[in-house]
Amino acid sequence: MKKKKVTTYCCLLLLASFFTTVTAQNTNTPMMGWSSWNTFRVHINEELIKETADAMVNRGLKDVGYGYVNIDDGYFGGRNSEGRLFANKKKFPNGMRVLSDYIHSKGLKAGIYSDAGSNTCGSIYDADTLGIGVGLWKHDDIDCQTFLKDWGYDFIKIDWCGGEATGQSEQQRYTDIYKAIRRTGRTDVRYNICRWQFPGTWATQLAGSWRIHTDINPRFTTIDRIIERNLYLAPYASPGHYNDMDMLEVGRGLTEDEEKTHFGIWSILSSPLMIGCDLRTIPEKTLSIITNKEVIALNQDSLGLQAEAIERGKDYLILSKAIQKREGKLRAVALYNRSNTDQQIRVDFDKLYLSGDVRVRDLWNHQEMGTFTDYYETLVPAHGTALIRLEGSKRHDRTCYEAEYAFMQEFLPDNKQAAHFTPKSGASGEYIMKNLGNSPSNWAEFRNVYISKGGDYQLKLTYYSGDKRDIQIAVNGTEYKQSNLYSGTWDQAATTTIKVKLRTGYNTIRLYNSYGWAPDIDKMEIIKGR
Numbered sequence: 001m002k003k004k005k006v007t008t009y010c011c012l013l014l015l016a017s018f019f020t021t022v023t024a025q026n027t028n029t030p031m032m033g034w035s036s037w038n039t040f041r042v043h044i045n046e047e048l049i050k051e052t053a054d055a056m057v058n059r060g061l062k063d064v065g066y067g068y069v070n071i072d073d074g075y076f077g078g079r080n081s082e083g084r085l086f087a088n089k090k091k092f093p094n095g096m097r098v099l100s101d102y103i104h105s106k107g108l109k110a111g112i113y114s115d116a117g118s119n120t121c122g123s124i125y126d127a128d129t130l131g132i133g134v135g136l137w138k139h140d141d142i143d144c145q146t147f148l149k150d151w152g153y154d155f156i157k158i159d160w161c162g163g164e165a166t167g168q169s170e171q172q173r174y175t176d177i178y179k180a181i182r183r184t185g186r187t188d189v190r191y192n193i194c195r196w197q198f199p200g201t202w203a204t205q206l207a208g209s210w211r212i213h214t215d216i217n218p219r220f221t222t223i224d225r226i227i228e229r230n231l232y233l234a235p236y237a238s239p240g241h242y243n244d245m246d247m248l249e250v251g252r253g254l255t256e257d258e259e260k261t262h263f264g265i266w267s268i269l270s271s272p273l274m275i276g277c278d279l280r281t282i283p284e285k286t287l288s289i290i291t292n293k294e295v296i297a298l299n300q301d302s303l304g305l306q307a308e309a310i311e312r313g314k315d316y317l318i319l320s321k322a323i324q325k326r327e328g329k330l331r332a333v334a335l336y337n338r339s340n341t342d343q344q345i346r347v348d349f350d351k352l353y354l355s356g357d358v359r360v361r362d363l364w365n366h367q368e369m370g371t372f373t374d375y376y377e378t379l380v381p382a383h384g385t386a387l388i389r390l391e392g393s394k395r396h397d398r399t400c401y402e403a404e405y406a407f408m409q410e411f412l413p414d415n416k417q418a419a420h421f422t423p424k425s426g427a428s429g430e431y432i433m434k435n436l437g438n439s440p441s442n443w444a445e446f447r448n449v450y451i452s453k454g455g456d457y458q459l460k461l462t463y464y465s466g467d468k469r470d471i472q473i474a475v476n477g478t479e480y481k482q483s484n485l486y487s488g489t490w491d492q493a494a495t496t497t498i499k500v501k502l503r504t505g506y507n508t509i510r511l512y513n514s515y516g517w518a519p520d521i522d523k524m525e526i527i528k529g530r
Helices: 008-021 046-058 095-105 121-125 140-150 170-183 220-230 256-268 284-290 293-299
Strands: 002-004 032-035 068-070 076-079 085-087 109-115 155-159 190-194 209-211 242-244 273-275 308-312 316-322 330-337 343-348 354-362 367-373 375-380 385-395 400-402 420-423 431-434 444-451 455-464 469-475 478-485 493-502 505-512 520-528
Touching (some): 046 068, 068 155, 085 095, 095 109, 140 170, 155 170, 170 190, 220 256, 293 385, 330 375, 375 385, 455 469, 469 493, 493 520
Parallel strands (some): 032 273, 068 109, 155 190
Antiparallel strands (some): 002 367, 343 375, 354 367, 354 385, 420 431, 431 520, 444 505
16 A cells, blocks of 8 residues: 555545535435334324424534425324325324424424334234224325325335235335325425335336345445445445335444444445434434445435445445446445454455546545555454545556446346346356346346447357357347357356447446346356457
8 A cells, every 4th residue: 555645625525515415405405304113103292203203403414405304104193985095193283294394394394204004014013903904005006195185295115015915016116105195286296216226127117226135234244235235236326215214223232343344334325324222312323424425425326326335245345336426436435344353454446447646535534644545454443434535646447347336137046037136156256147038128238338439349258158158139129139148067167258339428238148048157257349
């Protein structure tokens, strides 16, 4: 690691630019706010919600971008003779409109909860009998009108506890609800699909966010498991549409380093940041972590990118994403120590497509670390995460695309008959794409393949195939085909190369086999033609 002196003036200019996206909460960046479920479950009331809105303002959370107060399950009172919902009068004596007006008076937005079926999760798991019959099923239009127009709420979370009993597919049911939301005339409403796993590519343009895992709890093992589940879902995130890793468990028993990992990784992976603890009694140390403007800026970056794993070891991960400009010289990097002991973690700048002098800033400590060449290395505590921001003096085009980060059109976690990512010992990145093809719709795309100078290139695929298989390749619509690819065994890798023309700027490269199974794909490399 080589270090050079860095000037304070340049750092101050850079820092001023970095903060420009922090406070501008909008529907294109991940949602930030608070939700009642983690701490209170169905035991909520009007006074609690008002005090939470007050605390969000008084504790400085609103000032750094937290804008939503979400009332989760537990407010229902039933339906009247016309089928309209009403609130539990003991818990919410003044009704839900008065409460949303109060939240709005604080300069915040109000969120609310329902279920895709007839019965809510609280009725099933918390014995809340008032959650029976109050879900959206057969009441889509009247309930959406009530929530979004009559009561004035700005966000709606739709659970699936009662959804399966409707007999509809998840896609159809959540699409019907989306259409009912649109029929209210409200175009500014955020919509969350709470399905407990990645729901399918159909959700990526339908909802503002979608859950990708079962419910979180305040244990490090759960935090780590959710991080692993979201690592390869980056292709499905885009501005205004994000993978939801669930509510934050900060302030609920994790260590300080675990809270930094929790908040930092949620931020760099562009998950919604919904606090789940009691804001009225939140510890000061926790408050300082979740109000760190430099970390929040990673989450609220206008590009809306989700970080990718650029290196994974036995007990650590390195995640990175471009910030502010997709093909620029700025990178956010997380060095995540999954182990139970402190360890040195090193990031090589070449893996970030940066070279020359690289300036490094520690985001937790708001400290300029200096200028380095080749790599940066630091000691990361057990269960901790170093968050750094890098600016290189030079950048080069990305040349390697791991197959697990292709957009797989029919990907579903529980559908192994369609293209999906899966671990593979010895593969680049330790993952491959499996079960591509055998259908015209079971394709995968590398999108935004950027080339600074168009022309002739070689496209090199590393694959595994224990029998002879074909693969079709479309480069910006131009078709290519490689036949009888065979690596010898399913545990032995081979390569194939084709000559292609790439244009200056962004290219789309699709892999498929419309009539049979394609080989398992490890990675795609772009090599300048000769």
